[in-house]
Amino acid sequence: MAPDPGSDVPPPAIYSGWLTRPATGAVHRATISIGTNPTFEDGPQVHTEVYCHDTSDDLYGEHVALWFVARIRDTVRFASVDELLLAVEADVRRSEALLDSARGRRVLAAAAR
Template structure:
């Protein structure tokens, strides 16, 4: 039996301004505008890695793909990233998102406080996935892909 592919999904895009709700809830997010043709996985909360293209800096992340149902009733899908280990301003940066595992479905919470409680649990689960063998394989894949891209850009 073959191993499952290391990378659940991968997308690239640019960090754009969002509604700013995450910061107010204690979970500032980088809102990603995916590049045209970059595949966005189905709505859910995921564990993953963020590679910042300008520098190659890598961050552990919890990624939400969905319509923000707790706050609005829109069909528009947003990709939002909470970096566990930096509060840097990423606006206008190009990034790559490397999805490791699906944590849970996107749901509408009864209150913002319920959402914050769930987000805390999501981050803990995300850390477990990132520390797993699969998380380390995705990390290696992301670093190799970035190195290949950087080599091509300088050639």
């Protein structure tokens, strides 16, 4: 994902949040990674990647908005892809719990307005 010019981007980390699709009105649970993908590359370029928990729709080229609920953890370099995949599974479980929390529901209500 590329942020809109001039928009605020949180610091590199893994986050829980909601992804809204203005064109369709759909809202999806999301786990968001902002960082340099340290397990795979050493470059300085910061990427934003979003895993939507509840859709497999192709969102490429679609304008979306992210609503951040909470920071889950720092981005880190893992020794192997298997370690990364285990961490991602834990991140998604933590994200689900945060989205189901009172704070998660408050952010969802704001996103729906």
